[in-house]
Amino acid sequence: MTATDAQPQTQRVRRRARTGPQTAARPGRGAAGATGSARAAAVRDAVALVLLPAVLLPLAAASFAGGGTRRWFGGRSESARADALAAKDAAAAAFYELDTAQRDLRISIETITAVDSSPGARRTAEQFAALGQRIDEASHTYITAVDAHDLERDDLDAGDAARARAELGRAKDDLVRVKGELDRFSQSLTPLLDKAETQLARLAPAVERARQALLGASNALDAVRAAGLRADDLAARLAALAPELTRLNQGAGQHGVPETLARAEQVQRDAEAVRAEAAALPQRAAEIDRRLVSLRTRAQALTTRAGKVDPVLSELRRRFTAACWQDLQGVPAQAAQSVRLAEQRLKEAGQAREEQRWPDATSLISTARALLNDTDEAVSAAGDRLQRLNAVAKDPQAEIQRTRFAIRDAQRLAMAGRNTPDPRHARPLDDAVARLDRAVADLEGRHPDYWHFLTETEAVRATVTRVVSAIREERGAAAG
Missing domain, CATH: 1.10.8 (Helicase, Ruva Protein; domain 3)
Structure with a gap:
């Protein structure tokens, strides 16, 4: 019989074993028990004699007198039965302990493999499978021994009881030996199991933080919209996180613990970024308004200053050699063109601001500022050149x-x-x-x-x- 053939028997014996040993103490056995059995047999035979037809009474009487084949047990047979029953109870207890330990360890292995996909975790699962085969072999030996000997039958003799006790003893020893291997293997799993349990402990809080971050981002967007700001780009970024939330809700059983942890942390970061930008959006809009006003004022001032470059160049040409001012000849035209271009970019930035295209508005403002900075340097260069040349010419x-x-x-x-x-x-x-x-x-x-x-x-x-x-x-x- 293979381990597969013995599976129904295994389930039957395991159900019996999990209720605990039942036959360790059997009242009425021993010498007194033997006497009681003999008396019961005598009563049954007497009743049978009464019911026999009269023609069979002589034959029945002869049989009762000593010509029958029934065995009468003495103390030795009952003692052997008791020893066999004790061996059966001990084997059942060992089987129960092994079965319980295996089921507990299987939970640990499933925990590790759900969290850890490293080579070490895979080796652990393979080792547990190999150990499971040895457990099945020991369990099959035990079940076979139990099924091979009916210790409850009345005609059990001392020899059969002794053989049953020996086989059940060997089965118990195998079960105890495999249980020892299982215990040692379980102890070796402590580092992997601790790591897995730590990650599992992080899983639920991480998923909850991700959900709360998404909720916070959604509330921040609602507040921004209530203030009259659309924040379409932020809304699109938040909508892109919806599939990730669906995967989080599907759980680690479908996507794995490490992947779910990583997804939860990424969703939390992305949602926090959306929330922070949404919360800062009113201030960002006000800052863009302020910068537009400031740069428009600066452009007007540079237009006025650029108009003073021609008189400076005229004095440079009159008092100094061409090498001192030739590189400044194009400053007035360049300044006027740069200011016009900067004003155009500011106008476009204002339009982007009205349409609440915040990235476009910010980019256009930066371009306008760079143009005005270059114009400022060019206009200042002419005046600085004249001042320095005057100073060195004098001393x-x-x-x-x-x-x-x-x-x-x-x-x-x-x-x-x-x-x-x-x-x-x-x-x-x-x-x-x-x-x-x-x-x-x-x-x-x-x-x-x-x-x-x-x-x-x-x-x-x-x-x-x-x-x-x-x-x-x-x-x-x-x-x-």
Whole structure:
């Protein structure tokens, strides 16, 4: 008989076993029990004699007197029966404990595999399946032993009882051995089971937080709409989360615990983002209104300032060489064009604001600001150029001394703690001195190019700054 063939028997015996051992204490057995049985048999035989036809009475009497075949039990047979019944009860108890432990462990395995899809979890499931086969084999041995011996029959002799006790004892030992394997395997599952239970404990709160976040986002959108703002893009983003909520409601049994946890956390983040943007939308609308007003005012001011560039250029052309102002010739036209373009973008931004296309309005405002910034720099460059050229034409020594001081300061730093400077530092500083001398010499002509002089001194100071930074970095690294 295979384990599959024994399944109905297994269920029958398991139902009997789960009620607990029933035959461990059988009152009336032993020597007194044997006497009672003999008396009952004698009564039954006497009744039969009364009912026999008269013609059979001599034969019946002879049979009762000693010619019959019925066995009469003594203490040895009843003692063997009691031992066999005790072995049966012990085996039943072992079977019950193994069955209970297996069912409990199956729940743990299902918990682990539902949460964890790692190779370790898969190996655990395979090991449990292999252990289940050994459990089935031990259970089949036990069931076969139980079904092979009817310990309740009256004609059970001592030899049959002894064989039953031996087979049931071996079956119990197999059950106990497999139960030990099951217990050891269960103990090895503790880390995986703890991890799985932790994730399961996180699951319900995570799903609930996701639901609450969606509810909060929906309420925030309702409040925004009540204030007269449509927030269509936010509504579309919230609607896109509806299928995810459906999957969350379907549960981890269908989609898996890790996937459901990840989905719940993502839904919570997305819904929180929608809620936060919806809550900030009235303030965002007010900020866009403020920036539109501010940039329109700035555009008007730049139009006025751009009109003053022509007189500045006229003075530059009259007093300085062409190299000092030629690059500024296109500033007035460029400024006027940039201001007109910025005003057009602001008009488009205002239209987007009226239509509540918030991303478009924000983008157009940023474009307008960039145009106005460029115009501001170009308009300011003409006035700054005239101011700087006037200052250097009046007193070039201030610029010269400022540059020479920067060079000397760098040279002192390069010589600090050294007898001779590092060539990597000395060479660029020497080149800077020579470059400054050439720029100063160029001022001695009839029409000096003051703008070239200023750009040269700026370049010299930039070189000196790089050398000083390199020296300090090297010394800082050495000290560290």
